[in-house]
Amino acid sequence: MALAQQKTEGLVDESQWVDELIGIHARDLSKQLQSQRLALYPPLARKTLRKFTSGEAAKILGVADAYLRQLSLEGKGPQAEMLPNGRRQYSLEDLHTLRQYLDETGKSDRRYMKHRTGSEHLQVISCVNFKGGSGKTTTSAHLAQYLALQGYRVLAVDLDPQASLSALHGIQPEFDLDPNQTLYGSIRYDGEQRHPEEIIRKTYFPGLDIIPANLELMEFEHETPKALMDRQNPSTPFFKRIGMSLKAVEERYDVVVIDCPPQLGFLTLAALSASTSMVVTVHPQMLDVMSMCQFLTMASEMLRVVRENGSSMKYDFTRYLITRFEPGDGPQSQMVDFMRTMFGQHVLTNAMLKSTAISDAGLTKQTIYEVSREQFTKSTFDRAIDAMNNVNSEIEALIKQAWGRV
Numbered sequence: 541m542a543l544a545q546q547k548t549e550g551l552v553d554e555s556q557w558v559d560e561l562i563g564i565h566a567r568d569l570s571k572q573l574q575s576q577r578l579a580l581y582p583p584l585a586r587k588t589l590r591k592f593t594s595g596e597a598a599k600i601l602g603v604a605d606a607y608l609r610q611l612s613l614e615g616k617g618p619q620a621e622m623l624p625n626g627r628r629q630y631s632l633e634d635l636h637t638l639r640q641y642l643d644e645t646g647k648s649d650r651r652y653m654k655h656r657t658g659s660e661h662l663q664v665i666s667c668v669n670f671k672g673g674s675g676k677t678t679t680s681a682h683l684a685q686y687l688a689l690q691g692y693r694v695l696a697v698d699l700d701p702q703a704s705l706s707a708l709h710g711i712q713p714e715f716d717l718d719p720n721q722t723l724y725g726s727i728r729y730d731g732e733q734r735h736p737e738e739i740i741r742k743t744y745f746p747g748l749d750i751i752p753a754n755l756e757l758m759e760f761e762h763e764t765p766k767a768l769m770d771r772q773n774p775s776t777p778f779f780k781r782i783g784m785s786l787k788a789v790e791e792r793y794d795v796v797v798i799d800c801p802p803q804l805g806f807l808t809l810a811a812l813s814a815s816t817s818m819v820v821t822v823h824p825q826m827l828d829v830m831s832m833c834q835f836l837t838m839a840s841e842m843l844r845v846v847r848e849n850g851s852s853m854k855y856d857f858t859r860y861l862i863t864r865f866e867p868g869d870g871p872q873s874q875m876v877d878f879m880r881t882m883f884g885q886h887v888l889t890n891a892m893l894k895s896t897a898i899s900d901a902g903l904t905k906q907t908i909y910e911v912s913r914e915q916f917t918k919s920t921f922d923r924a925i926d927a928m929n930n931v932n933s934e935i936e937a938l939i940k941q942a943w944g945r946v
Contacts, residue, residue, distance in 0.1 A: 587710035587744045587905070590912060591621065591629040600635060600689055601642070601652065608638075617641040632689070632746045639691050654691040655794055660943040662790040663856070665935070666798045666815040668808065668839075671831040674821040675863030675892060677704040678902075679931075680799035683819075685909045686932035688747035692794040695740065695786075697723060698753035699807050705799040706752035708905050709743050713754030724757050727781035727810070729767050736785045749793075757807060764806040778806050779846045783814035795939065804838050812843060813851045816942070818858045819935065824865060824875040856942035861931065862891035890931045895924035 597620075598605040612620050612628060618637045620628035630638070642652040656662070667680045677700070684696040698705040703713040711717070719725075725734040740749050764778045776784060786796055798815070800808045812818065822832050847853040860883055866872055880887050897920050901911045908928055913921045 589632055589744050589746075589910060591631050592635070594620065594628040594630070597630040597635055597638075601638060603642070611638075616645075635689075636691060636746060652691070655693060656943060660794075660945075661816065662786070662793060662796065663817060663939050663942060664786060664796040664798065664815045665817045665819060665939075666800050666808075666811045667819050667821060668800045668812070668835075669821050669832060670802045670804055670835050671823070671828050673864075674823050674828065675861075676802070676821045677708070677799050678898065678907075679819065679821050679861060679863065679892065680705055680797050681708050681907050682909065682928050683932050683935060684748055684795075684797040685745055685907055686929065687795050687797070687936065688745055689909060690936065692747065693792060694748045695789070695793045695796045696743075696748060696750045697796060697798045697811075698751065699723060699757065699811055700753055700799055700801045701755050701757045702802075703753040706750065706754075708902075708907070709745070709750055709752075710905065711741070711750070711752045713752065717752055717754050719756060722753050722757055723751050723782070723785065724760050726785040727760060729763055729775055736789050740789065757801075760807055760810075761805050777849065779810050779813040779849070779851050782807075782810040786814055804835065804842065809842055809846060812839070813846055813853070815855065817856045817938070820858070820860045821863045822860055822879070824862055824872040824879070826875065829875060829879070857938045858886060859935070859938070860887045862887070864894040865891040866894050888931060888934055890927065890934050892931050893924065893927040895920065895927070897921050897924035898928070 592600065594608055595605050598608050601608075608620075609628070611617050618630070618634040618641075620630050620634070622628060639652040639654075642650075646652065665683070667676050667683070669676050680696065684694050688694045696705060696709070703711070706713055720728075720732060720734055721739050723736075723739065725732070725739050726736045727733075736751070739751055741752060743750050760778075767775060767778065798811045800811050820832065820835075822828055843853055860879060862876055862879070865876065876887075876891070895908075897911070897916045898908050900916070901908055904911075908921075908925050911921075915921075
């Protein structure tokens with residue numbers, strides 16, 4: 541506050557040590573962000589998930605709204621909350637219970653519970669790119685939440701020290717996390733390792749757990765070179781450590797979504813080594829595509845070394861996702877056509893559209909799945925959520941294909 545007052549009065553001291561200056565800025569900003577969180581989510585500063593209308597619930601479950609109404613009238617399954625206007629709404633817990641009820645009482649050829657069977661391997665999807673603004677965290681958050689809505693057991697792993705995915709799910713890293721409460725606690729090299737069950741957190745989104753992030757993840761980047769130099773230490777190689785951590789909890793989940801750091805360091809390489817699939821986000825602009833080219837070149841060279849040292853780099857699928865796409869923008873459309881010509885089926889058919897509904901939801905640390913339709917122009921909201929659903933359902937189809945489901 542003192543700095544802001546000085547600036548207003550034209551008395552900012554530019555001779556101040558820059559480390560002290562930005563340290564003051566960081567502390568002031570952190571306090572302000574915490575105050576905003578307390579104002580947005582009183583009294584405990586915890587996020588909660590809204591309830592879904594009967595029409596939304598029916599669409600998520602893949603049944604007719606009239607059928608849900610009939611079940612409610614007959615007292616079958618969880619009972620919907622009745623609003624004063626006579627409309628019904630359901631919590632996500634209700635939808636999960638309804639899935640189980642429909643699976644037990646519905647037609648034998650229809651499957652409502654999405655959990656993987658013993659013959660279906662854990663799907664680990666890394667969202668990557670090292671160009672800022674590519675929509676990597678937005679993609680990770682919406683994919684994880686979409687899959688949870690569809691009834692999968694999902695673990696989101698925030699591997700980015702900037703912790704945007706954690707913040708989006710109501711966790712402010714400098715206030716809510718103690719040392720050793722990120723994935724670093726499970727993959728570190730010393731005797732302070734923790735079992736991943738100790739660092740996994742439930743979210744307000746039923747079916748979605750998270751391993752949050754903060755700056756301590758950078759310790760892995762600093763310690764790995766030392767571990768590589770210490771040939772006397774027979775510890776697990778860095779590129780296998782995330783995979784081993786996920787292996788310890790794989791029975792609890794169907795899909796893991798990893799939001800990778802925006803650089804190709806040891807954390808990203810370890811995540812890619814643990815993955816079964818990869819989604820590369822790219823904004824359809826020339827500079828972004830050029831940046832992606834450099835990323836792919838570096839990733840190819842480094843992953844080859846990892847493969848030659850014993851890591852299996854066979855993926856179920858690798859896809860490029862066009863993000864922040866504006867269909868009416870001629871140069872962007874040309875760039876998309878160029879990418880489709882270059883990479884063919886490796887480019888997802890559907891693109892994540894640029895939308896004010898998605899960006900406005902982000903202002904209150906929400907996704908398009910968390911906000912209600914009434915907050916926006918209906919056409920704007922419908923366009924955004926339909927595009928997001930199309931992207932995520934295409935990825936879901938690839939997951940099912942990897943499992944051998946029809």
